[in-house]
Amino acid sequence: xxxNIAIEAxxxxxxxxxxxxxxxxxxxxxxxxxxxxxxxxxxxxxxRILSEERExxxxxxxxxxxxxxxxxxxxxxxxxxxxLPVPPADNILRFN
Numbered sequence: 016x017x018x019n020i021a022i023e024a025x026x027x028x029x030x031x032x033x034x035x036x037x038x039x040x041x042x043x044x045x046x047x048x049x050x051x052x053x054x055x056x057x058x059x060x061x062x063r064i065l066s067e068e069r070e071x072x073x074x075x076x077x078x079x080x081x082x083x084x085x086x087x088x089x090x091x092x093x094x095x096x097x098x099l100p101v102p103p104a105d106n107i108l109r110f111n
Contacts, residue, residue: 020044 026037057064103109 022037
């Protein structure tokens, strides 16, 4: 990953003190550049990390889809059934 930043500005001496936001940003950028071990490892392994995350999300999505489908099928089976609180004595279902 390569970042190229160009800043053109006329600055007074008071604008270049260590407490200004511009200098803080420049220090942060320099720190990112020098912070090599962890940052370089992430850049080198970024594709692998992203593919693993994609696989985890896909697996989770498939599991959730299967659960929802199973639940929907159970609900659909329940819709076609008639549930009586007390069955009739002769076990014959009559509709009025």
